[in-house]
Amino acid sequence: MSKGHMIILGGQIESLELTMDLNLAATGTDMAKRVWTSVRRSPGGHRIATFLREQGYDVEVVDFWPAWSRIQLLKFFHQRVREDTLCVGLSGMFPIGALNSTSKDSSATDLYWDMIQTIVILKERYSHIPFIGGAQNLSAILDYGLDYYLHGFGENAAVEMLKYFKREFNTLKIEQKIVGGKTIKVIDCNKNYSAAPMADARVRYEDRDFIQPQEVLTIELARGCKFKCKFCQFPILGVKGDYSRSAESLREEMLDNYNRWGTTVYSVSDETVNDSPEKLSKCADVIRSLPFQPHLTGYLRADLLVNRPETWQDIWDMGLRSHYYGVESLHQPAGKIVGKGINVDKLKNGLIAVRDWFENKDEGRGQFRATISLILGLPEETRETFLDGIAWLQENLPTHSFNACPLYMSGSNLKENIQTPSVFDLTWEEEGYFTEMDISSVDPDSLEFHPNTDDWMREQLFKSGRFKWSHDTMNFVEALEVFDELVTNENSINIWPDVFFYHRYLTTNKYTIEDIYTKPFGDTEDTIQPFNESDLAEHMQFIQEYIQKKLAYGETA
């Protein structure tokens, strides 16, 4: 007998964002305008469900919910809602407002309104059940009309919330907030119900999740980051001591997932996987003891990697062979301003040494991929310094993939709307790094963007709420102009998949992880075809099969 029942809707929307994929505009396919439901499972939804089950509740996760038709969802709710259903949860990760973009085709806007309307309909039909949203940042769930909004790591708050619904003694602190003109009920999980660190951050999937062996699942090795880069908006920074999870919990999760579903590929959700050599060594010990070799993707700080070659063996052994480096800039003064001031020559030589070490087949290694991301427009950066940096990367690390995005920051008008402002957001005015540009002085006819990207660039400039910054060496318009040049240049085409998007190639069994390590993009047998319309159709088929199994399960259960 459970303490009560809950349904959690999870699902992320994906697209080929210019910011995430430099080759998009160059290839100029219709895919650039598409948005779709990701085949990735909901990391927050499954984590909360696992935790609540451990407290005695019966919680079922519905993955890929935006791809369910309304009839399918209503059928599911009809099957599953019970007398003891305490609430419906909605797990968010990224704001969905971006779907309402003029640079996407009309199906994006349709999907946006469909998602909002589906929640309205479910809420009407089940008006006696409260709907709660949870996400790291409120902006990911604000567009939905929900009864309660939880932000931050939510395990402990969720337990209090369920006790509150059961009218049991609880410590729930509900704040009324006015956001975007409406008053909402907010629970600040990080402030009032801290769930970091979380020694047992294990996710337990259930039979009714129908996990397939080839799926890329998310795994947490720690919560919080030791550093405090100035532009970073993550709420748990500057942590001291050991914030990693316990070895036993990690071992159980990986072993269980392998034995039950055959899982071997993971994406690590840590802010910085290599922040501590002790954590790496602990994880490597666990993983060396497993009866299989997992493959992990994660964010690593390149400067730490370069400065600590003694950690490389652990990183290799734990299967962390796909690295995402937020290098931000290869111009020393710019890197220094955001807290990444490693000597640039040392960094460049180090990145080459790391690649050579991981790719060394003679010494028994050879599986390695890396993606480098840069920010365009940091103070001190000029058009020339930025393009020099890109040219160096392309010439010296040709088997890495790259992405860049113009510097996005919050202006004084937006500051009060961010729950977790970065140091930059809070101090740029006082420190005098930036001034605000008067955008009305920009003549739209004077702008010459590439036809493939014109919509997108103008949207950033004139329609989005982006702060139009300016500093001594660049302004927002100039950053967009350089960005436009870059993304429409044939030389910017990424030859290898971005390390955080393996699910696009693996989930429908089109490719294997070995293919990812060995095959560049192309259109022949020994290459990987860039994600296209027919892949998208197969992804939707994968989701439909899941939905059918979910509904059939309800009929037999």
Ligand code: B12
């Ligand atoms: C991994 C990751 C990515 C990956 C995701 C895909 C992948 N392949 O894994 C990639 C690289 C694609 C990515 C991209 C971006 N990301 Co990102 N990313 C993350 C990261 C590091 C981990 C997410 C994760 O899996 N967490 C693990 C799970 C367990 O945590 P969780 O989902 O947050 O769940 C907890 C709570 O949210 C809450 N909760 C969640 N669901 C529910 C449900 C209920 C009912 C309840 C009660 C609670 C609850 O409790 C959970 C357990 O504690 C987070 C930061 C972080 N550490 O969370 C940023 C983060 C999600 N990303 C962020 C951003 C800004 C971006 C980009 C816009 C960056 C950029 N400039 O390009 C893009 C956007 C892409 C897009 N599609 O729009 C922001 C989102 C802020 C926001 N919502 O506005 C975050 C929060 C980091 C930050 N604070 O700056 N990202």
Ligand code: SF4
């Ligand atoms: S940018 Fe990365 S390393 Fe820097 S504070 Fe944020 S999470 Fe930590």
